[in-house]
Amino acid sequence: MSTENQYAMQDPTKQYPQPEFDKQPQSAPGLTADMNPRPDHGETSYKGFGRLAGRRALITGADSGIGRAVAIAFAREGADVVLNYLQSEERDAREVVSLVEQAGRKAVALPGDIGDESLCKSLVSQTIEQLGGIDILVNVAGKQTAVEDIADLSTEQFEATLRTNVLAMFWLCKAALPHMPPGATIINTTSIQSYQPSPSLLDYAPSKAAITAFTHALAKQVIGKGIRVNAVAPGPVWTPLQPSGGQPQEKIVTFGSEVPMKRPGQPAELAPVYVLLASQESSFTTGEVYGVTGGNHLP
Ligand code: NAD
Numbered sequence: 131m132s133t134e135n136q137y138a139m140q141d142p143t144k145q146y147p148q149p150e151f152d153k154q155p156q157s158a159p160g161l162t163a164d165m166n167p168r169p170d171h172g173e174t175s176y177k178g179f180g181r182l183a184g185r186r187a188l189i190t191g192a193d194s195g196i197g198r199a200v201a202i203a204f205a206r207e208g209a210d211v212v213l214n215y216l217q218s219e220e221r222d223a224r225e226v227v228s229l230v231e232q233a234g235r236k237a238v239a240l241p242g243d244i245g246d247e248s249l250c251k252s253l254v255s256q257t258i259e260q261l262g263g264i265d266i267l268v269n270v271a272g273k274q275t276a277v278e279d280i281a282d283l284s285t286e287q288f289e290a291t292l293r294t295n296v297l298a299m300f301w302l303c304k305a306a307l308p309h310m311p312p313g314a315t316i317i318n319t320t321s322i323q324s325y326q327p328s329p330s331l332l333d334y335a336p337s338k339a340a341i342t343a344f345t346h347a348l349a350k351q352v353i354g355k356g357i358r359v360n361a362v363a364p365g366p367v368w369t370p371l372q373p374s375g376g377q378p379q380e381k382i383v384t385f386g387s388e389v390p391m392k393r394p395g396q397p398a399e400l401a402p403v404y405v406l407l408a409s410q411e412s413s414f415t416t417g418e419v420y421g422v423t424g425g426n427h428l429p
Pocket residue numbers: 159160190191192193194195196197214215216219242243244245270271272273274294319320321322363364365366367368369370371372
């Protein structure tokens with residue numbers, strides 16, 4: 131599935147698939163090939179015009195979903211990219227490496243679990259070694275596992291969600307900042323869940339609220355160095371995160387119907403906002419959270 135021209139004027143409510151969708155359970159982390167319809171990452175549509183020329187970017191969760199769309203867009207805007215993902219997602223990551231290379235940019239694949247602080251440190255040092263520096267850090271990787279009843283939510287799951295979504299972001303920012311030049315940018319991925327939490331996401335929603343607050347605080351701390359920090363808050367987006375346990379399967383059928391646009395967003399609709407926040411075009415924007423929600427706006 132893809133829209134040939136994401137720049138042509140058209141009705142946004144009809145631009146991409148609408149529910150109902152088939153149930154399509156898969157284990158976490160999900161794979162793109164098992165999704166029906168296939169998400170659109172801008173493969174056939176995204177056009178760059180040099181907004182990130184020569185930048186060096188580290189992107190987590192870059193194999194699939196929003197991170198894949200960001201990697202494609204960044205490469206087409208002229209950036210070299212390091213892609214992090216989990217080892218079991220190698221098949222997805224290979225497709226992204228190939229798309230980045232087709233854009234004429236360097237792609238470095240560095241799989242590994244970001245729940246380990248030493249792995250986070252080595253992602254930053256490898257980025258500097260292989261790309262010659264780090265100008266953009268994009269924290270996209272995330273864990274979301276729906277559990278209907280607090281009685282069934284384990285301490286292990288709660289800790290793992292916070293570790294992947296919050297601690298890893300902290301470790302990556304901490305490792306990257308001393309090497310970032312003025313003009314560098316950090317973009318975190320929060321969620322509408324930070325503001326309007328679902329009852330089945332008792333661990334995930336607070337992890338996203340922590341990302342939002344961390345973004346506000348870090349932005350104020352580092353602007354004196356000329357470094358900007360922002361976050362993107364997606365609403366429902368059609369990615370492997372959701373059918374692989376992010377939602378109960380019955381909610382996949384109607385996924386996206388709860389927003390005014392009555393459909394989920396596609397990763398291709400998120401990437402332009404990451405490009406904007408990474409580029410010098412957003413030079414007066416820091417500590418901000420940019421909602422891409424299909425109409426269920428941020429407060
Ligand atoms: P996705 O499954 O395509 O991407 C998530 C990625 O996180 C995976 O590809 C995986 O590589 C990575 N990841 C998970 N655990 C990891 C770990 N321990 N170590 C390293 N990598 C790990 O799904 P997506 O929807 O594109 O998710 C991207 C981000 O967007 C997440 O932070 C998610 O919370 C956020 N988000 C998604 C939605 C949505 O509806 N899809 C809505 C709001 C926010």
